[in-house]
Amino acid sequence: MESELSFIFCSIFFSFTLLFCLFSLMIFLLRLKFGCGCEICRAFLNSSWSKEFDNICDWYTHLLRKSTTGTIHIHVLGNTITVNPANVEHILKTRFDNYPKGKPFSVILGDLLGKGIFNVDGDSWKFQRKMASLELGSVSIRLYAFELVKVEIQTRLIPLLSSFSRNGDVLDLQDVFRRFSFDNICKFSFGIDPGCLNLSLPISKLAVAFDVASKLSAERALTVSPIVWKAKKLLNLGSEKQLKEAIKMVDQLAEGMINHRRKMGFANKNDLLSRFMGTIDDDKYLRDIVISFLLAGRDTIASGLTSFFWLLSQHSEVESAIRDELDRVMGPSQELESFESMRELHYLHAALHESMRLFPPVQFDSKFAEKDDVLPDGTFVKSGTRVTYHPYAMGRMERVWGSDSLEFIPDRWLQNGRFVQENPFKYPVFQAGLRVCLGKEMALVEMKCVAVALLRRFNIRIADPVQAPRFVPGLTATIKGGLPVIVEEN
Ligand code: HEM
Numbered sequence: 261m262e263s264e265l266s267f268i269f270c271s272i273f274f275s276f277t278l279l280f281c282l283f284s285l286m287i288f289l290l291r292l293k294f295g296c297g298c299e300i301c302r303a304f305l306n307s308s309w310s311k312e313f314d315n316i317c318d319w320y321t322h323l324l325r326k327s328t329t330g331t332i333h334i335h336v337l338g339n340t341i342t343v344n345p346a347n348v349e350h351i352l353k354t355r356f357d358n359y360p361k362g363k364p365f366s367v368i369l370g371d372l373l374g375k376g377i378f379n380v381d382g383d384s385w386k387f388q389r390k391m392a393s394l395e396l397g398s399v400s401i402r403l404y405a406f407e408l409v410k411v412e413i414q415t416r417l418i419p420l421l422s423s424f425s426r427n428g429d430v431l432d433l434q435d436v437f438r439r440f441s442f443d444n445i446c447k448f449s450f451g452i453d454p455g456c457l458n459l460s461l462p463i464s465k466l467a468v469a470f471d472v473a474s475k476l477s478a479e480r481a482l483t484v485s486p487i488v489w490k491a492k493k494l495l496n497l498g499s500e501k502q503l504k505e506a507i508k509m510v511d512q513l514a515e516g517m518i519n520h521r522r523k524m525g526f527a528n529k530n531d532l533l534s535r536f537m538g539t540i541d542d543d544k545y546l547r548d549i550v551i552s553f554l555l556a557g558r559d560t561i562a563s564g565l566t567s568f569f570w571l572l573s574q575h576s577e578v579e580s581a582i583r584d585e586l587d588r589v590m591g592p593s594q595e596l597e598s599f600e601s602m603r604e605l606h607y608l609h610a611a612l613h614e615s616m617r618l619f620p621p622v623q624f625d626s627k628f629a630e631k632d633d634v635l636p637d638g639t640f641v642k643s644g645t646r647v648t649y650h651p652y653a654m655g656r657m658e659r660v661w662g663s664d665s666l667e668f669i670p671d672r673w674l675q676n677g678r679f680v681q682e683n684p685f686k687y688p689v690f691q692a693g694l695r696v697c698l699g700k701e702m703a704l705v706e707m708k709c710v711a712v713a714l715l716r717r718f719n720i721r722i723a724d725p726v727q728a729p730r731f732v733p734g735l736t737a738t739i740k741g742g743l744p745v746i747v748e749e750n
Contacts, residue, residue: 296335296336298335300323300332300333300334300335301334301335301336303319304334304336304337305336314730314731315730315731315733316733317623317624317650317652317653317731320332320341320624320650320653321650321652321653321656321657324341324342324343324650324653324657325656325657325658329344329637329638329639330342330343330344330347330637330657330659331343331344331347331635331637331639337646338644338645338646339626339645339646339647339648340639340641340645340646340647340648341624341648341649341650341653342635342637342639342647342648342649342650343649343650343653343654343657343659343660344635344636344637345654345660345683345685345686346635346636346637346685347635347636347637347639347649348649348654348685348686348688348692349636349685349692349693350635350636351627351635351647351649352649352685352688352691352692352693352694352695353685353692353693353694355633356693356694356695357630358629358630358631358633359627359628359629359630359647360381360382360627360628360630361379361380361381361627361628362381362627362628362630362646363628364486364628364646365379365481365626365628366379366380366381367486368477368480368481368486369477371477371503371504371507372473372474372477372503372507372510372551372555373548373551373552373555374544374545374547374548374551375545375548376388376548376549376550376551376552376553377389377392377549377552378552378555378556379548379552385695388549389695389698391536391539392549392698393698395532395535395536396698396699396702400530401530401532401535402599402701402702402705403599404448404530405444405448405702405705405706406599406705406709408444408447408448409444409705409706409709409710410709412440412443412444412447412457413709413710413713414713416440416443416457416458417436417440417457417710417713417714418713418717420436420457420459421436421714421717421718421747421749422717422749424747425718425747425748425749426749428746430723430744430745430746431744431745431746431747432742432743432744432745433566433569433720433742433743433744433745434562434566434738434739434742434743435742436457437561437562437565437566437710438558438559438562439456439457439463439467440456440457440562440710441557441558441559441561441562441565441706442454442456442464442467442470442558443455443456443457444557444561444706445553445554445556445557445558445561446464446466446554447531448531448532448553448557449531449532449533449550449553449554449557450517450521450531450532450533450550451521451529451530451531451533451534452517454466454467465509465513466509466510466513469506469507469509469510469513470506470510470554470558472502472503472506473503473506473507473510474555474559474734474735475734476499476500476502476503476506477503477735478733478734478735479499479733482733510551511547514547514550514551515543515547517533518533518543518546518547521533521534521537522537526538532549532550532553533546533550536549536550553699555735556697556698556699557699557702557703559621559734559735559736559738560621560622560703560736561621561703561706561707563619563621563736563737563738564612564615564616564619564621564703564707565707565710565711566729566739566743567615567616567618567619567729567737567739568611568612568615568616568707568711569714569720569743569745570619570722570729570739570743571615571618571619571668572720573720573721573722573725573745574668574725575668578611578668578670579715581607581611581670582607582608582611582711582715583715583716585605585606585607585608586605586608586712586715586716589601589604589605590712590716594716594717599705602705602708602709602712605708605712606674606677606678606679607670607674607677608708608711608712609673609679609704609708610670610671610672610673610674610679611670612704612707612708612711613670613673613679613682613687613689614668614669614670614672614673615668616689617655617661617687617689618655618656618666618668619652619655619729619737620651620652620655620689620737621689621736621737622651622689622691622735622736622737623650623651623652623731623737624648624649624650624651624652624653625648625649625651625688625691626646626647626648627646627647627648628644628645628646628647629641629642629643629644629645629647630643631643649688651687651688651689652737654686654687654688655687660686684696690703716750717749717750718747718748718749718750719747719748719750720745720746720747720748721745721746721747721748722743722744722745723744723745723746724744729743
């Protein structure tokens with residue numbers, strides 16, 4: 261009787277699933293056949309754009325350059341994309357309430373990020389934002405972060421590069437920066453040291469599971485219809501099966517760390533988890549909050565550093581100007597000075613901004629319109645439309661940055677030798693407005709520390725200087741094949 265019942269149940273389940281899949285396939289084919297018929301949608305659907313462009317961001321940049329308003333529509337994706345700073349300000353500040361992250365994305369990232377700050381709107385976001393800004397804004401946590409970074413640089417990063425310089429081996433700098441920033445953000449968020457930059461140790465299970473989970477979650481957003489990944493999830497197939505396993509591993513490891521921290525006591529600890537434990541009892545919520553920080557602070561910094569060193573390899577004049585500034589400000593000392601002394605490095609600060617203008621770690625970001633609206637450039641936005649601002653394309657627009665927009669010129673950020681902040685809606689690399697990145701200052705200090713430490717001690721040459729970076733799709737920009745370099749100690 262029991263086996264008959266389970267047979268009936270399975271048959272019903274599979275019939276429903278089959279019907280569901282056929283239905284999604286039908287919708288997909290109808291879209292494919294009829295779409296809106298415009299040239300852009302056809303190029304998207306038959307991937308003909310890829311004959312001319314290495315990655316989709318370059319194709320969008322090309323379309324946006326041609327658009328008179330600086331706004332385009334990819335109808336088949338229901339996506340309106342803009343590089344117009346006035347539109348960006350409208351979305352991120354003036355009509356902030358009308359442009360939440362929205363359900364479609366919170367569903368895509370929900371399994372990994374849960375109710376963490378990155379993935380929520382409304383009251384839950386407000387609560388976490390307030391709590392996190394208080395913590396991240398405090399001097400004590402900034403000093404704590406600075407000390408962590410200093411230790412990781414002195415005890416791991418420098419010795420690692422020295423050993424490669426002695427052996428003359430090729431090193432993948434992107435991989436090194438990913439390991440480096442993972443160690444830092446884990447120490448900062450959980451108070452644990454995964455030791456990823458110690459190449460003799462096996463790579464941490466958390467790093468592997470976290471990588472798989474964020475990559476596969478990002479791939480969900482690439483399917484033409486969410487029905488495709490939802491059907492795979494329902495059937496526990498392929499990438500969705502892998503994603504489920506990776507998230508289970510992240511959950512188990514996070515749970516272990518939370519339990520450990522509770523047992524050891526959190527009152528006098530500086531890491532974020534301990535700080536949040538004072539206010540929050542719910543372990544699942546704590547897990548979600550801290551996992552968002554791992555995502556925020558790991559790949560972004562590694563991505564920013566990787567493209568920065570690639571650009572320096574193409575611009576020896578900028579590298580020399582940074583070294584001159586370091587000599588001027590720091591004298592012969594090779595030590596990383598105080599947190600405060602980092603503020604004196606105006607040219608380096610400008611060079612990092614300029615590098616992320618051309619290669620923003622988060623290449624684009626989308627919101628979903630709650631109600632019908634009209635953007636400042638006259639574009640009508642229907643409720644439910646995905647609206648994307650595109651820092652990667654914006655950095656390449658003459659109309660935004662002038663005729664030298666494609667060139668790497670740190671001086672554009674300086675006035676009388678001092679760094680001057682640009683309008684954040686023209687440079688939304690850290691987002692802007694009410695949800696502006698909370699880790700911006702910390703990230704810039706960390707990147708400056710790495711630049712100072714490496715440029716004072718090493719000459720870093722790209723193994724293949726001709727090849728321009730090609731990106732792989734993901735939540736943050738990652739260079740396909742990494743960044744192989746040869747290191748020489750000065
Ligand atoms: C170069 C490094 C970084 C870049 C380019 C960057 C960029 C961004 C961007 C574009 C967003 C908006 C994302 C979205 O809404 O989907 C964001 C949000 C955020 N970032 Fe960063 N970030 C960096 C480093 C960091 C670091 C190191 C931390 C923390 C330790 C951090 C913490 C956050 C948080 C908490 C948010 C969410 C803010 C909110 O929703 O209110 N970021 N960041």
